[in-house]
Amino acid sequence: MTNLTLTNVEKTYPGNINVLNNINLDIKTGELIVFVGPSGCGKSTLLRMIAGLETITDGEFTIDGARMNEMPPAQRGVAMVFQSYALYPHMTVRDNMAFALKIAKKSQADIDAAIDKVADKLQLTEYLDRLPKALSGGQRQRVAIGRSIVRDPKVYLFDEPLSNLDAALRVATRIEIAQLKESMPQSTMVYVTHDQVEAMTLATRIVVLANKGIAQVGSPLELYETPENEFVAQFIGSPAMNLLPGKIVDTGDTTRISVTNGGGVINSSVATREDMKGAAVNVGIRPEHMVPETSENYAFESTVEISEALGEVTQLYFERQDADSSPVIAKLQGIHRNVRNKSMRMSADPSKIHLFADGKSLHYQ
Numbered sequence: 001m002t003n004l005t006l007t008n009v010e011k012t013y014p015g016n017i018n019v020l021n022n023i024n025l026d027i028k029t030g031e032l033i034v035f036v037g038p039s040g041c042g043k044s045t046l047l048r049m050i051a052g053l054e055t056i057t058d059g060e061f062t063i064d065g066a067r068m069n070e071m072p073p074a075q076r077g078v079a080m081v082f083q084s085y086a087l088y089p090h091m092t093v094r095d096n097m098a099f100a101l102k103i104a105k106k107s108q109a110d111i112d113a114a115i116d117k118v119a120d121k122l123q124l125t126e127y128l129d130r131l132p133k134a135l136s137g138g139q140r141q142r143v144a145i146g147r148s149i150v151r152d153p154k155v156y157l158f159d160e161p162l163s164n165l166d167a168a169l170r171v172a173t174r175i176e177i178a179q180l181k182e183s184m185p186q187s188t189m190v191y192v193t194h195d196q197v198e199a200m201t202l203a204t205r206i207v208v209l210a211n212k213g214i215a216q217v218g219s220p221l222e223l224y225e226t227p228e229n230e231f232v233a234q235f236i237g238s239p240a241m242n243l244l245p246g247k248i249v250d251t252g253d254t255t256r257i258s259v260t261n262g263g264g265v266i267n268s269s270v271a272t273r274e275d276m277k278g279a280a281v282n283v284g285i286r287p288e289h290m291v292p293e294t295s296e297n298y299a300f301e302s303t304v305e306i307s308e309a310l311g312e313v314t315q316l317y318f319e320r321q322d323a324d325s326s327p328v329i330a331k332l333q334g335i336h337r338n339v340r341n342k343s344m345r346m347s348a349d350p351s352k353i354h355l356f357a358d359g360k361s362l363h364y365q
Contacts (some may be wrong), residue, residue: 006026034205034206035047036196047190049061080158082144085140097146118150122176142173144161162174200220205219208235230282235279241284246320261322263298264296272355283355286352298347304340318344
């Protein structure tokens, strides 16, 4: 059983440069927690604080109730897989994986048994006597992961482990990590990535970091279906959620909204109070939820500037009439020909239409 708890954790660098503030998070045994967020939001810094490679300025970090703030990395029971593999180039795969166990003065029999077991699990058995330079990028990353597993740590930490791989290898290695987690259900893992596909497919829960803190914590589908704020709504999902300015004209279990700057009047399944009538809101619709509309109940009407035919889907980029420079994007299933420079009306099912006021979702009002 390995539980991690961060309570009011902060990180401030010399010069009063605050990068993380008021971090409160409980990580339970067996979870694979993924930290995501824009560049510079503190993902890797938070991971390194858990590892003990960065000091905690304020607050408390515990593993199974034991305070870790002052505990050196070697005594925390964590193992870290770095973005750069960090393999010893002059050592074979076997020696790389055995190094930490030799330092811990394990017997040769125990070392050999641990390496053989992990090598079989990661399909590295035939490469044990090779040097890292004789391996592909994916194989090197598996060696780095295997080097962590043989230590049997309390917590596994992954710092963007797939970012150095090409697209095809990233997919293959991501699947391998998912299978590895399935085979180690009681292992607690913390994973940092900028790739939301990795986050959505691997995570038990996702922690979205922004503005020096946590924007939202939840399962991948919770963040996708019910984001708490506009930042999470646009960060999770690709392309990003469209935000259209509007005004509430009718309230109740179903809310009716007049969309400004090229829009019509549409319904949302988000319930609103009577005193919210007339309030300014942003209407959020994911590109994949947009569909062509011919009636007067449409969310948006404009001209298609760019059409991207991807085979399984067609992405349409529409002109905007408001000050927002980002285009409205619709992601339609299948092939749609001859739509460029054509004016189209788009809408969405009321259950797929989000409402935000002052940056916060009305779903959580």
